[in-house]
Every structure is written in structure tokens, then in C-alpha cells.
Amino acid sequence: MCPLAEILISLGYELSGSDNNDTETFRRIEKEGAKVYLGQVKENITDDIELVIYTNAILKGNEELEYAKSKFPCFERADLLGAVSRIFSNCIGICGTHGKTTTSSMTTQILMQAGLDPSAVIGGKLPLINAYGRYGHSQNFVCESCEFNNTFLKMNPDIAVILNIDEDHLDFFGNLDNIKKSFREFAEKTTKTIIYNGDDDNTVDALKGITGKKLISIGKSGKTEWNAQNISVPGGFHSEYDVYHNGELVTHVELSVPGEHNILNSLCAFVASYESGADVESICKGLKAFGGASRRFELLGTYCGVTFADDYAHHPAELKVTLEAAMKMGYNNVWAVHQPFTFTRTSLLLDDFARVLQIPDKCVISAIMGSREVNTIGIKASDLSEKVPGSVQLDTFDEICDYVCDNAQEGDLVITLGCGDVYKVARMMCKKMKEKETTGNE
Secondary structure (H helix, E strand, O other), rough: OHHHHHHHHHHHOOEEEEEEEEEHHHHHHHHHOOOOOOOOOOHOOOOOOOEEEEEOOOOOOOHHHHHHHHOOOOEEEEHHHHHHOOOOOOOEEEEEOOOOHHHHHHHHHHHHHHHOOOOOEEEEOOOOEEEEEEEEOOEEEEEEEOOHHHHHHOOOOOOOEOOEEEEEEEHHHHHHHHHHHHHHHHHHHOEEEEEEOOOOOHHHHHOOOOOOOOEEEEOOOOOOOOEEEEEEEOOEEEEEEEEEEEEEEEEEEEEEOOHHHHHHHHHHHHHHHHOOOOOHHHHHHHHHHHOOOOOEEEEEEEEEEEEEEEEOOOOHHHHHHHHHHHHHOOOOEEEEOOEEHHHHHHOHHHHHHHHOOOOOEEEEOOOEOOOOOOOOOOOOOHHHHOOOOEEEEOOHHHHHHHHHHHHHOOOOEEEEEOOOOOHHHHHHHHHHHHHHHHHOOO
């Protein structure tokens, strides 16, 4: 909702809105000029409103939304996003189970630094613009396209980027075959070009038989049209590789973000930008300058010798690549502080979560954040913790903050993981350790 609000405000629309949680994005929209309400009650809906946009994450029976629907035209966020996307002649829809925000951020940064002035809707804050979205003055529009509840099917992208297809949102899709069908439909709705991960079997299977589009495969195997070779991930926050196109060396790319998973993310951003008119030199400069999106292995600081980072990973596959990257960085111990998100995902993927949460040296698990769900399953965070040897399960952020700050040692890395509000405990730990450091230096 945040980037769409930012775009509408920049276009001159008067906005008001509400949230049940006092978040950074909530306050950001207030600073941009929107009238905001904390809490969702019918009194927030005033008579001068002409249109109401809502997210499908809102639970049924929400007082404010039910009242709005009884009085005004109402559209779900995906409908608005689809309408906005069709304004542009070069809408780049970036989808996939993992990596959407990073790849959308990379592509936006490249196009901006190449002088192509894109509009953008991103699922995380891009430091270059200090925002989740922007309104540019070109026909280029970078749009993070999420499969949740088939919201991306409201769009008709001109260029589709399909990063990968994995099991997620099974409470909605039911099984992997249904997920593949949705991604295929997204590809079929694309007007011009499909850029896809040719090394991902699920993606290749979903796209079989599609015609009438330009299909461009990317990967690391050497069998794809564009591929990354001579990959070097020496540790820390840097990696590099050579870009080949149809077997011919194109250029050398240096990245300023960690993890081998970002090789493919950056190659997709490279090809999407190239197809949108960016030159190779500008693409390389943009990728090297990209230091990550907010909550994507975001470094928060080092206090008392302990480094703190925050990441949005909330699916086992995302946790795996993030934690494997962290373990290669040379820290004495890697602490994972994980907040499970939604009861259905935690229950359906419980064993997968338990397996990947054994990667770090230390693991702390918070209570499950239910978000849009009611816990009819009876799943508890302790059910996960019991499957992760040596892990600690603490429900509250205060408990987690105290435990980690009391036990983390100089040379350790603490990374908070989850798409809920676990970032709050990251800030709490930073604040406490900073105060401890300041007191110790006096």
C-alpha cells in the first residue's frame, strides 16, 4: 500500500488512511501529507471521500472497511496496481516466490542511474530514493508483482521477470501445480517479453508451450541465453561474475550485496534493464552502487563488537540462502532471531523451517505473528523450537532483546528474520547495546 500511496500523493491526490499498527510506513505516509488514523473504525471514513482502496490482508468484519463498502466505491489494492501498471508502455513486472524486492530495487536503481527516470512500486525501501515507490516521467514502470491471492494477475506487464517458483501461500493455492498455473497465466498476460530463470525446473515447466512472446532465459548453468559465469563470492558483502550472452562475454559485474542468490537476482535486473534501453556500462554502475533494499540483509550497526542486521526472509528457501550467506562472512557466531509469520505457513512448512533454522550457530524463535489469520490450527512457536536443537523460544521482544544482548559476544552477527514486525526487536537490541557501549566507554 505504501508505494502506491507515495505515487498517488506525488500525482496530487489527497489521501487519508489507517492501520492497526504504528509502523514506519504508517508514519512515512503521514509525513508525505496523508491524513492517517491509528486504529480502524468507521469514523475514519469521512463524507468527502470519493474512492476507497484496501488491502486483502484486512480480516473479514473489519469495521472501517465494512462501513466504507456500504457507502463508497471500493477497490482492492491489486486493482489499483493493475490500473496504474497499464498507464505505462514499458511495465516491468517482477515476480517469483523469492527475490522480488531485491530485483525490483536493483532494476529501479539501474534505470534511474541510466537516466531512464522510471516509476516504481517496490516491496521495500530503496535507499537511493528513500522510498518504496516513485513517480517518474518516462514510460518505464518497475513493479514488484506478488502472487499472493493471485494479485499479480490484475496486471498486464510488457516485460515479465520470473525469478523462481516455489511452494508458498499454500493456504490459498493448495499445491504447487496451482502455483505454476498462476505464474503461467501471468506470463500469458505479458504483452512482449518474458525473462525467466532457465535453471529453475518449476519455472521452465510453467512456461512450456507459451508462444507469441519473446522468451529470454537466464541462469548459471551455461545452457541459458544469458548466464553468469566465473562467480566469486569471497564472503562479506561483495560478489562478482562475468555476464555471457549466447556464449559471448558481455561484461564483468561487481555487486555490493551478499549471497550467491543475488547473482541471479542481479542478472535478471541486468537483462530487464538492457531490454528497457539501458546500456551495459550504466547497468554495471547501477548494480555496483546498489547496497541493498531495506530489510534485505540490511546492516543496522555494530555495538560492543556485535553486528546487527535485519532481513525480510520468511520462507524456508529465503531463510536458507540468507543464513548460508551469513555463515560465510567470518563471524564468530551467527545468531538467527526468527519470527514465524502466519499459522498456516508455519504449520505446512514446519519441518522445512526446522531444517534451515539449524544452519546458524544460535537460534531464537519468537511467537508466531498471525497477521490476517486466526489460529484455528493450534500451532505454536514451541512446536517449531522443539524441532531445532539448541534453539530458544521466547514470546516477547523484550525477552528476546534481553537474552540476545546478555549472551551475544564480540565478533558475533545477530540477524532478525521475518516479514512481520521482528525489525522492532532488531532496533531494540541495537539501542540497548549502543547504550551499553556508551556506558562502558565512560
